[in-house]
Amino acid sequence: xRLFSSIRQYPVIAATLxxxxxxxxxxxxxxxxxxxxxxxxxxxxxxxxxxxxxxxDLLRGNFxxxxxxxxxxxxxxxxxxxxxxxxxxxxxTGGEALEDYANARAHREVSALLERAPRFAHRATAxxxxxxxxxxxxxxxxxxxxxxxxxxxxxxxxxxxxxxxxESSITGEPLPVEHLHxxxxxxxxxxxxxxxxxxxxxxxxxxxxxQIIDLVQAAAxxxxxxxxxxxxxxxxFTLVSLAIAGLAWYLSGDPVRFAEVLVVATPxxxxxxxxxxxxxxxxxxxxxxxxxxxxxxxxxxxxxxTVALDKTGTLTHGHPVVDLIEPANGTxxxxxxATAAAAExxxxxxxxxxxxxxxxxxxxxxxxxxxxxxxTAAGMIATIGGLRTAVGNAGHVAxxxxxxxxxxxxxxxxxxxxxxxEDGYLGRILLSDQIRNxxxxxxxxxxxxxxxxxAMLTGDAVPTARHIAEQIGIDDVRAGLLPAxxxxxxxxxxLGPVAMVGDGVNDAPVLAAADVGIAMGAKxxxxxxxxxxxxxxxxxxxxxATSIAIAQRTVRIALQAIWLGIIISVVLMLIAVWGVxxxxxGAALQELVDLAAILTALRAVRPGxxxxxxxxxxxxxxxxxxxxxxxxxxxxR
Numbered sequence: 027x028r029l030f031s032s033i034r035q036y037p038v039i040a041a042t043l044x045x046x047x048x049x050x051x052x053x054x055x056x057x058x059x060x061x062x063x064x065x066x067x068x069x070x071x072x073x074x075x076x077x078x079x080x081x082x083d084l085l086r087g088n089f090x091x092x093x094x095x096x097x098x099x100x101x102x103x104x105x106x107x108x109x110x111x112x113x114x115x116x117x118x119t120g121g122e123a124l125e126d127y128a129n130a131r132a133h134r135e136v137s138a139l140l141e142r143a144p145r146f147a148h149r150a151t152a153x154x155x156x157x158x159x160x161x162x163x164x165x166x167x168x169x170x171x172x173x174x175x176x177x178x179x180x181x182x183x184x185x186x187x188x189x190x191x192x193e194s195s196i197t198g199e200p201l202p203v204e205h206l207h208x209x210x211x212x213x214x215x216x217x218x219x220x221x222x223x224x225x226x227x228x229x230x231x232x233x234x235x236x237q238i239i240d241l242v243q244a245a246a247x248x249x250x251x252x253x254x255x256x257x258x259x260x261x262x263f264t265l266v267s268l269a270i271a272g273l274a275w276y277l278s279g280d281p282v283r284f285a286e287v288l289v290v291a292t293p294x295x296x297x298x299x300x301x302x303x304x305x306x307x308x309x310x311x312x313x314x315x316x317x318x319x320x321x322x323x324x325x326x327x328x329x330x331x332t333v334a335l336d337k338t339g340t341l342t343h344g345h346p347v348v349d350l351i352e353p354a355n356g357t358x359x360x361x362x363x364a365t366a367a368a369a370e371x372x373x374x375x376x377x378x379x380x381x382x383x384x385x386x387x388x389x390x391x392x393x394x395x396x397x398x399x400x401x402t403a404a405g406m407i408a409t410i411g412g413l414r415t416a417v418g419n420a421g422h423v424a425x426x427x428x429x430x431x432x433x434x435x436x437x438x439x440x441x442x443x444x445x446x447x448e449d450g451y452l453g454r455i456l457l458s459d460q461i462r463n464x465x466x467x468x469x470x471x472x473x474x475x476x477x478x479x480x481a482m483l484t485g486d487a488v489p490t491a492r493h494i495a496e497q498i499g500i501d502d503v504r505a506g507l508l509p510a511x512x513x514x515x516x517x518x519x520x521l522g523p524v525a526m527v528g529d530g531v532n533d534a535p536v537l538a539a540a541d542v543g544i545a546m547g548a549k550x551x552x553x554x555x556x557x558x559x560x561x562x563x564x565x566x567x568x569x570x571a572t573s574i575a576i577a578q579r580t581v582r583i584a585l586q587a588i589w590l591g592i593i594i595s596v597v598l599m600l601i602a603v604w605g606v607x608x609x610x611x612g613a614a615l616q617e618l619v620d621l622a623a624i625l626t627a628l629r630a631v632r633p634g635x636x637x638x639x640x641x642x643x644x645x646x647x648x649x650x651x652x653x654x655x656x657x658x659x660x661x662x663r
Contacts, residue, residue: 038072042116049112066103069111073099093264101285102609110609114289114616143236144179148172161230168226172217181213181233182224189222191215263592267291267599274603283605290598290612290619299587299623306630307580315564316573323559327542328577331521333477333570334536336528337484340546340567341465341494344529346377346441346457348384353453360390362453366445368395369406369417377443378406380457405443413447420444423451464568466498467644471571475578475636478521483512483536512536525560527570544570568644572637579634583627591623 045068052061073096095114102111148156150169161179164170169185172178178191190202193215202218205211211224214235230236271287304321311318318324338344351359367385370378371392385392395408395415405418407426416426423446424430431451436442445452469480481502484491491505504515516524516539526533526540537543537558545558546567562569598615601607607615633641 039116042068042072042112046112046116049109062106065109065112069099069103069115072115073103097268098285098288098291101281101288102613105282105285105609107282107285107609110285110289110613113610113613144177147179147230164226164230166226166228170224170226172222172224174217174219174221176217177235178211178213178215178217178222178224179233179235180224180226180230181228181235182211182226184209184211185223185225187220189220190218191222192218259588259592263291263595266596270596270599270603277603278605280605282609283603286602286605286607286609286612287599289609290602290607290616291595298620299591299627300584302624303580303584303587303627303630306628307576307583310580310631310633311573311576314569314572314576315562315566316569316576317561317563318573318577319559319561323542324577324580326523327525327560327574328581330523330525330542330574331477332479332481332519332524333472334481334483334516334519334524334526334540335500336526336533337482337486337491337494338459339529340527341482341498342459342461344459346380346459348380348455349440349458350437350456351453352456354451357452360388362445363388363455364390364392365410365415365452366417366443366455367392368410369398369408369415371395372398372408373400373406377441377457381443381455410447413449415445415447415452417443417445427451461494461497462567464566464644468568468571469499471568471640471644472574475571475574477574479519481515481519483507483515483526509533509535513539516540525570525574527567544573546570568640571644572640575634575637575640579636580630583630587623587627590626591619594619594622 045065049061049065052058052064076099077096099111099114102114144161146158147161147164148171149159149164150171151157156171164180168180170180170182184205184207186207188204188206190204191211193203193212203215210227211222212235213230213233267288271284271291274287275281275284277283301321304324307324308318308321311324318327335341348363351363353359353362363381363385367382367390370381372395373379382392393410395410398406398408400406401418401422404422405416408415408417414426416423420431420442423444427446427448427450429446429451431444431446431454434454437456440456440458443455443457445454472480479501480499481504482491482495482500483504485507486505488503488505491500491503494500495503502519507515512533513536516526516536523541525542525544526536527544527546528537529545533545537545542560543558544560544562546562546565546569560573562573595616598607598612598619602612
């Protein structure tokens, strides 16, 4: 069965082998002329077919390296070495099978991800049982059973008992994560020791894991112009090969010498090595949680000289944390935080959630609040401990309680939440955004990779931007920018190509405007954004440096594979000039040249020394940095 499958998949290879077998049988039977006409005629037919394909490419403006193979086949047949011609035909037609094999090896991480995608789900039925259905039939609201070791097929909420999940393929967290009843469970995570019940919040198509799968599939199938790297060498290599072959003919006066030179000048290393290297590099990137959408993007990424970064959510975590608690006299820090949490529990505002989370993490007992009201863009009002209490900005507290908070400067980069009640002013809580711990190490790594300038493009005030720049090593600070301003600033950055790193949604215009747009920490629909050329699926800034290191190694290996093929071919051609390399031997040696070039290209699927060193350096995060400091920020609700 496997034999018939191979014949169906590669019929021209099968036909070439069959012609060779029949030709040998005719020789054994004493019919050398018939053997010559069969083998030679078949070789010329393949050469004509390849020539017609080459002419069509030329009419479309694409130069094809097949001119060498076509000329070699024709020349060897005309000088009577039809067996050498058949070997060249086998090499030419076998290139597709060799490329398929190499691509399969190069795409092993991507293939593993695609094969891991669930195709079926165990959906609950009305009678309390479960039935296996195609994943496309799961809708929001369905109850799904996920058995131990199975991939969670849809985003949803955990029902029933607590369960642990392996989320490493989604978040990069290496240890199992425990989820309680009602917790959000990510599609793509793997259920651990026991079965889990998931109430789907989205359909499979809308869930983030399927979005990532779609993105990976699109990258795997992209027919990007990655052969441009080889095309740069195509015309010179062809001209040099024909010149050497012509010189051999001229010096020897024997046309056989022309054929002997050309059979070792066939172009498979140029045709296959570069695409295989790029596919291997894209696969290597996918294994690191980075999706590069095309080989053309990877080539540009390898040449990046300026990296521009958004601040919020890229250099910082993008969400506030409680940094300082300043209680008034007679109030403790714990009481102040618990009182604030009592009122903020009833608000959906991001600042309110920060305060409530901080109180819970501190293990505080939050008092009950009644008569809760929310004043838009001001704060909360509630009765706590029998006293009318206000939480929010200073003016709001003064209006509600009649007690004006004392004037005190707000540290730059902080948001102040004031508290007061009928008895007086209670104190304030200062929130701030935090710089990512691995930001300084990442920027040092970028400089080590040859990035000449790291710029920050942010809408924040200049003091914030400059303070962050001083802490983490930003070279070029451009602050106070609107989205349209960021697009203009990217175009003005002096050293290109420019890579812009942002969140993939708010930064969509500038990601599209940069030479390479990198969406960091993007999942689901965000990951599928067409504005980004590179999607980092993990919320990890260091992957920017890793992606550039992989791109540089990929291009370097592609060039090495190309030059290896060219150098060996030229050496063999120079040897053939002196008539010491028969055409049939040269054709066989060319197969070894192809294999050497492809094996060299496949090195891109393995991590290189630079990538291993980066992983070691960036795996040890720096000590926590002080909070971002800026001018006082207004509290907006």
